[in-house]
Amino acid sequence: xxxxxxxxxxxxxxxxxxxxxxxxxxxxxxxxxxxxxxxxxxxxxxxxxxxxxxxxxxxxxxxxxxxxxxxxxxxxxxxxxxxxxxxxxxxxxxxxxxxx
Numbered sequence: 001x002x003x004x005x006x007x008x009x010x011x012x013x014x015x016x017x018x019x020x021x022x023x024x025x026x027x028x029x030x031x032x033x034x035x036x037x038x039x040x041x042x043x044x045x046x047x048x049x050x051x052x053x054x055x056x057x058x059x060x061x062x063x064x065x066x067x068x069x070x071x072x073x074x075x076x077x078x079x080x081x082x083x084x085x086x087x088x089x090x091x092x093x094x095x096x097x098x099x100x
Contacts, residue, residue, distance in 0.1 A: 045092040053085045 021029070066074050 040096075042093055042096045045096050046089045049088045049092040050085055053081075053088050 062074065065077060069077070
């Protein structure tokens with residue numbers, strides 16, 4: 001049997017096969033047995049932020065932008081996108097330091 005503390009600080013004996021368990025209690029029991037750990041580092045968060053910021057639209061949509069704005073407009077747009085991505089990665093870095 002497993003012991004889980006409820007919101008009212010009452011202890012409840014939980015059996016894994018019990019039909020009285022709620023779905024969240026079952027998920028908590030199964031995740032407590034997992035050997036996974038939180039090991040995302042700052043560089044991992046930065047790569048996730050960059051990938052989500054860039055996306056495929058920036059790379060695919062460059063053809064139409066090049067035809068409309070020309071090479072100067074595309075360079076300006078890429079510069080603004082780069083500044084936006086830099087801000088996003090810096091925010092992710094701050095979050096990684098604040099909540100390790």
